[in-house]
Amino acid sequence: MTVRRSSALAALVVALAMTVAACGDSGDDTSGGDSSGLKVAMVLPGAINDKGFNQTGYEGLQQCEDAGATTTYKEMVPVPEFEQTYETFSQDNDLVIGHGFEFGEIAAKVAPDFPDVDYVVTSNPLKPEQDNIEHLMPNSTQGAYLAGVVAGQATETNKLGGIFGFDFPVLMAQAKAFEAGAKSVNPDITFEAVYLGTFDDVAKGKEAAQSMAADGIDVIYHIADAAGIGVINGATEEGIYVIGWGADQNEVAPETVIASQIVDQAKMIGLACQAAVDGEFEGGGLVVDGLQSGVIDLSPVYNLPEDVQAKVDEVKQQIIDGEVEVPSVGGGIPGSGEGSG
């Protein structure tokens, strides 16, 4: 009898835990200003407060709300729950946004079952096959190239490092562009990349930065979301520089973060939402936006001589004018432009 009662209790504890966990993982902000009735849901792979990729996605969702939509989201969604989350959201939303290229495959799978629902996948350089899916691709290599221009001038040891969550093609393309940008101003530099295998493990990010410092690397470029906070932390301890990613991360550590690659996914998402609210959502397309529209940019340069900023401005204009060729994300990715995912 004791045993039976206790297993019932254990089940209750689990149920309670699930409820609490669910509370932490999803939000339901149904407080849209002048509600147009459009319901938008977003699926995010990481935490909305990671000061990086996921945070910009969440800010994009808030712009959807400003555009008059009612919004809901689920954060920190693990891969095995992609499909279930998509199906649940598809049942009572007009627009489902998957924040990150990894949602491309699942959107393509679910979209045919919900022809009345529109789908947006961010950071995906491929052209979608179904006409109720739109892919948004910030031309992030342009910003990475500019980040490289700063790093190439800031380094004294001529050793640059890059710390990345995973070896995603989108990230590797930016690593390449960063290296190219650095070499354009300083041909003597070397560049080493480290992949953490996580975007969440802050301690590992810090350790990676300290390991690079011990190796003589004095400027680190990171695309590691929450783990990137650890990178900045480790670099500060070692007295080396970091180039941030996502938003301007200078406020995290003003002496350490000399510039940040701005990737304003929020703006892209907001624009897509506005189109949907206005009934002008155009599926089946790939939207690429870059320096021209301000979706991609470089933050002001901090703590460095003024000519570094001048050089950045010059190269930026050259990229916009097409005088400097930056390899695009789509280029060099196997199978780009065909298939899904």
Place this chain on the structure above:
Amino acid sequence: MSDLLDIFTSAALYAAAIRLALPVFFAALGEVFAERSGLVNVGLEGMMLMAAFGGVLGSDLTGSPMMGLLLGLVFALVIAAVQAFVAVNLGGDQIVSGIALNITALGLTAYLSRAIWEGGNVPQVNGFPTLDPPILSDIPILGPILFEQSLFVYIAAVAVAVSWWALTRTAWGLRLRACGEDPRASDSLGIDVIRVRWQTMLICGALAGLGGAFLSLGSLFTFSDAMTGGRGFIALAVVIIASWSPVKAVWASLLFSLCEAFALRVQTSDIELPAELMLALPYVVTLIVYAVIVGRTAMPAALGRTYVRE
């Protein structure tokens, strides 16, 4: 190959291994106490996470890292108390309640960090910076590796000595181990099994809490979701490899963290190996060591079995 030599002869590698081992070691040491008394506590991760969160909250509220550490330990002890109540008093399934508490801690800390700090933007707080003790840190090679470390390294050194002594050289330790081998016989000899297991679970919570608090207050000075990164689960493996010994737990956690530190360094070296392989290295090595020593370890006979008094 000279590159490989460079990595292994650099003091920074070993200093990094100690830093990375610390949270795993604290949790493993706590688990040694719990398991020696017959309790399996898979809720280590949750305890660490709660302590990491409580540490930042306390330090943010009071400005004092010491108050932060205390609040972090209290948070971890709350989880430990729930685990002890379910596992010891109610005789519930220890694995199930441990998993439930991990999920609870993950959700609760994520929720609270958004409720307390606007938009979940957890601030940088005062913590325990790396020490630079005079004389000691000037010792060549060993100084930077052993002594230019966090306060928590010194706490760990004391903790391992005290734990070894308490478990193997005191009557209390003997009674504790008896509960893990045969709770019924222990009970018939007048040992209060429930009391002993409550004690070990609370010790486990406090030690795992120290591990979590090191991450937030001794290393990163902030909190972020799931920042323990699965270290509580690694600690469970470390305990088995360490054959439930506090001293061996030091070596087992260092073995794991040395692989982790090596994996980060090899990626920036001239050695061309796939990053994925390097990331898997700590886990692969742990598995291999386990496969080699399995069967030769001294698992407490009554481990994980509920004891209901008749």
